[in-house]
Amino acid sequence: MCMSDLPDQNISPEHKAFLKKVKLKKISIVFTQITLLILFFVMWELAARFEIVDAFITSQPTRIVKTVINLYREGQLFHHIGITCLETIIGFILGTAFGTLIAIVLWWSEFLSKVLEPYLVILNSLPKIALGPIFIVWIGAGPATIIVIALTISLIVTILEVLNGFLAVDREKIKLVKAFGANKFQVLTKVVLPASLPNIINALKVNVGLSWVGVIVGEFLVSKAGIGYLIVYGGQVFQLDLVMTSVLILAIAAALMYQGVVYLEKVIVGKRQHKSTG
Amino acid sequence: MEYIVEIKNLGKKYQSLNGEINALENINFSIRRGDFISIVGPSGCGKSTLLSLISGLIPKTYGRVIINGRESPDVPDEIGYMLQKDQLFEWRTILENALLGLEIRKTLTKRTKEDVVQLLATYGLFEFKDKYPSQLSGGMRQRAALIRTLATKPEILLLDEAFSGLDYQTRLAVTEDIYFIIKKEGKTAILVTHDIAESISMSDRVIVLTKRPGRVKAVHEINLSCKNRTPLSSREAPEFRHYFNIIWRELDVHV
Ligand SMILES: Nc1ncnc2c1ncn2[C@@H]1O[C@H](COP(=O)(O)OP(=O)(O)OP(=O)(O)O)[C@@H](O)[C@H]1O
Ligand SMILES: [Mg+2]
Numbered sequence: 001m002c003m004s005d006l007p008d009q010n011i012s013p014e015h016k017a018f019l020k021k022v023k024l025k026k027i028s029i030v031f032t033q034i035t036l037l038i039l040f041f042v043m044w045e046l047a048a049r050f051e052i053v054d055a056f057i058t059s060q061p062t063r064i065v066k067t068v069i070n071l072y073r074e075g076q077l078f079h080h081i082g083i084t085c086l087e088t089i090i091g092f093i094l095g096t097a098f099g100t101l102i103a104i105v106l107w108w109s110e111f112l113s114k115v116l117e118p119y120l121v122i123l124n125s126l127p128k129i130a131l132g133p134i135f136i137v138w139i140g141a142g143p144a145t146i147i148v149i150a151l152t153i154s155l156i157v158t159i160l161e162v163l164n165g166f167l168a169v170d171r172e173k174i175k176l177v178k179a180f181g182a183n184k185f186q187v188l189t190k191v192v193l194p195a196s197l198p199n200i201i202n203a204l205k206v207n208v209g210l211s212w213v214g215v216i217v218g219e220f221l222v223s224k225a226g227i228g229y230l231i232v233y234g235g236q237v238f239q240l241d242l243v244m245t246s247v248l249i250l251a252i253a254a255a256l257m258y259q260g261v262v263y264l265e266k267v268i269v270g271k272r273q274h275k276s277t278g
Numbered sequence: 279m280e281y282i283v284e285i286k287n288l289g290k291k292y293q294s295l296n297g298e299i300n301a302l303e304n305i306n307f308s309i310r311r312g313d314f315i316s317i318v319g320p321s322g323c324g325k326s327t328l329l330s331l332i333s334g335l336i337p338k339t340y341g342r343v344i345i346n347g348r349e350s351p352d353v354p355d356e357i358g359y360m361l362q363k364d365q366l367f368e369w370r371t372i373l374e375n376a377l378l379g380l381e382i383r384k385t386l387t388k389r390t391k392e393d394v395v396q397l398l399a400t401y402g403l404f405e406f407k408d409k410y411p412s413q414l415s416g417g418m419r420q421r422a423a424l425i426r427t428l429a430t431k432p433e434i435l436l437l438d439e440a441f442s443g444l445d446y447q448t449r450l451a452v453t454e455d456i457y458f459i460i461k462k463e464g465k466t467a468i469l470v471t472h473d474i475a476e477s478i479s480m481s482d483r484v485i486v487l488t489k490r491p492g493r494v495k496a497v498h499e500i501n502l503s504c505k506n507r508t509p510l511s512s513r514e515a516p517e518f519r520h521y522f523n524i525i526w527r528e529l530d531v532h533v
Contacts, residue, residue, distance in 0.1 A: 172361050179333055179359035180379040180430065181352065190382065194369050 059244040067245040080246075084215055084226040085253060087143055091150025092211040092257075096204055098151070099158025106159070107166040107192065108184065120156060128152045128214075132221045141222045149221075150214030154207045161206065165199025166192050201265045208261050212254050227253070281308040281344075282466050283332065283434060288341030290327050300491040301327045305341070307485060307494060309466060311433075314457075316469045316477035319487030319495075320529060325470040328492070329436045332468070333357045345434070355383070358432030358465075362439040364423035366411035372422050373398065373407040379430040394429045401425060401459060416444050417452045424456055428463060435460060435467040442472065453480060453509045474529070478521045479512040486528045496528055 011019075041061045047053045048060035055063065071077040106113040132149050139145045173191050182190060219228025227246050234242030285307050292299040301324040309315055319325050330336045332343055334353045345354050358379075366375045376394050380386040398404050401421055411419055420441070427435060440456070441449045457480055460467050471477050477484045478500055486496045502515035512518060 170365075172363065173365055173367070175335065176359070176361055176365045177378070177382060178335055179353060179357070180382040181355070182382045186382050190378065191367075194367070197369070 057240055059240045063241045064245045064248060067241045068249075071245070080226050080230055081249060081253065083143065084219065084228065084250075085257075087146050087150065087215045087218070087226065088211045088257065091147045091154065091214055092204075092207055094147070094151050095154030095158055095207050095211060096200075099155050099203065099207075100162050100200060102155075102159050103162035103166060104188065106163050107188070113163070120160065124156045124160060128156075129217050132218065136221060141224060146215055146218030146222055146226070149218040150211045153214035154210040157210060158203045158207060161203040162196065162200055165196035165203075168199075169195045198269055201261070201269060204261050204264070205258070208254070208258050212250075212257075216250070280310065282311045282346060283309040283468075284342070284344040285332070286342040286344065288328075288331060288343060289339050290324065290331060290336070291339045302331070303491040303493050305492070305494060307497065309434075309468065311466055312464060313483065314460070314467045314469070314481045316471060316481040316484045317487060318471060318474060318477050318484060318525060318529065319492055320489045320531070321472075323487045323490050324492035325487065326438055328487075329359070329438050329468065329470060332434075333359050333436055335359075355430070356433040358427035358430060358435045360423060360427050360435065360437045360440040363443045364411070364419040366419055366422060366426070368411050371408050371410055372403060372414070375411065375422060376407075376426045376429050378426055383430060385430070390429075394425070397425050397428060398422075415448075417448050417455065420444065420452050421455060421459075424459060428459075428465075433466060435465050437467060437469045439470055439472065441476070449476075450510065457509050474522055474525050475513065475518075476509075478518060478525070479509040484521070484525060486525055496525075498525065 044058070045061045048055040048058060048063075068077065071080075106116065128149070131152060132145075135145045135148050139148060169192050173195065174187055177187055177190050215226070216228040216231070219226040220232050223229050223232055227250050230246040231243050231250075234240065234246060285305050288302060288305040289300075290302040292301055305328065307315075317325050317328065327336070331338050332345075334343075334350060334357075342349055346356060348354075366372075367378070370378070373395065376398060377386060377391060380390050380394070395404070395407065398407050401424075403418065403422055403425065406414060406418065406422075411422070414422065423440075437456075441452055444452055453476060469477065469480060481500055484498045484500060485494060486498070487493065488495045498521060500521060502512050502517050504511050504515040
């Protein structure tokens with residue numbers, strides 16, 4: 001009985017060569033990715049400069065930079081970004097928290113879960129955006145409504161995803177803790193929750209995207225502030241520079257937030273596995 | 279009190295929409311303290327059901343399960359259950375896994391924790407106590423699972439196909455290993471297995487069940503003429519074949 005397949009500690013020349021090859025491959029991938037991005041913007045700029053495309057409707061990188069600077073000077077830039085990000089983060093946290101909480105309740109009571117099943121299915125297939133105008137009437141045209149829209153979009157998916165994770169937990173693991181005399185609460189905290197943590201984090205990843213959708217759509221509808229508002233406004237006054245700028249900012253913000261969740265995943269899930277790869 | 283476990287006229291029927299499954303019928307047997315008992319029987323004859331009934335995990339339909347002279351409605355403290363796979367939680371270290379039962383029973387103190395660390399040390403897992411299960415070999419994982427079971431100081435161990443997840447070589451080594459630990463700790467054990475040779479090699483008695491509904495078909499006292507009996511040396515005993523043949527015939531396997 002010995003340790004299972006741990007790699008050799010002393011590095012052979014073959015292994016060194018292998019590591020080098022892997023590293024080289026990684027570098028060339030990143031390099032190509034960056035080149036593609038630069039190429040895209042350069043082509044865009046050139047196409048607009050030489051009037052191959054109409055910069056009035058396609059905008060162009062230099063104009064976007066100008067727009068960003070203008071927005072910044074007017075103190076608009078971080079105002080709008082801040083509002084949208086805040087709404088998204090709140091919607092995301094509420095969606096995840098309530099979704100997980102409701103999933104726990106449904107896991108606890110099979111009766112309730114059976115009763116609510118058809119409603120959840122219907123709500124899940126309903127395009128939640130259709131509820132937007134209702135929320136505006138009920139809650140008013142403001143950030144609260146936008147957050148509620150983002151919440152409704154991510155909530156049901158979270159509930160279903162997390163509940164499925166709970167139900168997929170190995171019956172034998174539950175039997176094991178029950179054999180120690182565990183009550184239902186202990187089954188939840190000792191087995192079900194930790195075992196489905198990866199599932200919950202997967203739900204988080206999906207939720208980030210959905211929260212952005214909810215917030216942007218909400219801002220379209222409410223049309224007061226935020227990146228979504230800038231996009232609609234820019235479209236209405238035919239300022240494609242503003243629209244393109246906003247979309248780019250959105251892409252960056254969404255990517256950053258997604259990376260945040262990925263990092264969180266590494267911290268939480270990685271903690272239990274990083275030693276096993278070492 | 280002579281017997282640690284007494285099963286009296288025990289029966290179990292599972293209810294389902296497709297009808298009733300009569301899993302076990304009129305089971306009677308008793309186990310003396312320190313005995314090692316094996317239960318063999320055809321697939322689906324109710325062996326796991328029997329262990330679940332003894333451990334109070336599922337309600338019985340009729341009959342009595344008396345442990346240390348008491349009948350208990352829930353899971354008795356003196357029972358430790360080992361399942362088919364080791365079921366170590368991959369998010370816990372070996373030590374944390376071993377402490378699971380104490381945590382659940384709310385008996386985790388500095389002292390009981392030290393006892394568990396001592397157990398890990400006695401059985402060669404001390405240096406792995408802060409490792410995760412995925413870093414251990416199959417045999418060591420099984421040993422860790424046994425220590426997790428022993429941590430709550432059970433008097434009776436129930437082993438449900440506890441070794442069937444292992445390859446043959448490891449399985450022989452692990453049965454040897456686990457057998458010694460169980461004997462050293464002076465536990466009473468009930469082993470459910472498909473493996474006739476394993477049942478003879480480890481037990482003082484083998485109980486053969488019929489096809490479903492499971493009933494006791496035969497009980498064999500295993501008396502082997504070998505010194506210093508261990509699971510491996512048992513297999514060398516002259517009587518081994520004899521028991522094997524009888525039980526094989528009783529199981530009446532058709533292909
Ligand atoms: N929860 C349950 N509900 C309904 N029927 C069940 C349930 N658990 C077991 N059974 C049925 O009861 C019978 C006995 O099952 P059990 O698992 O005890 O058999 P076993 O002897 O352990 O089988 P195996 O050798 O395959 O492990 C089987 O026919 C099984 O299908
Ligand atoms: Mg079974």
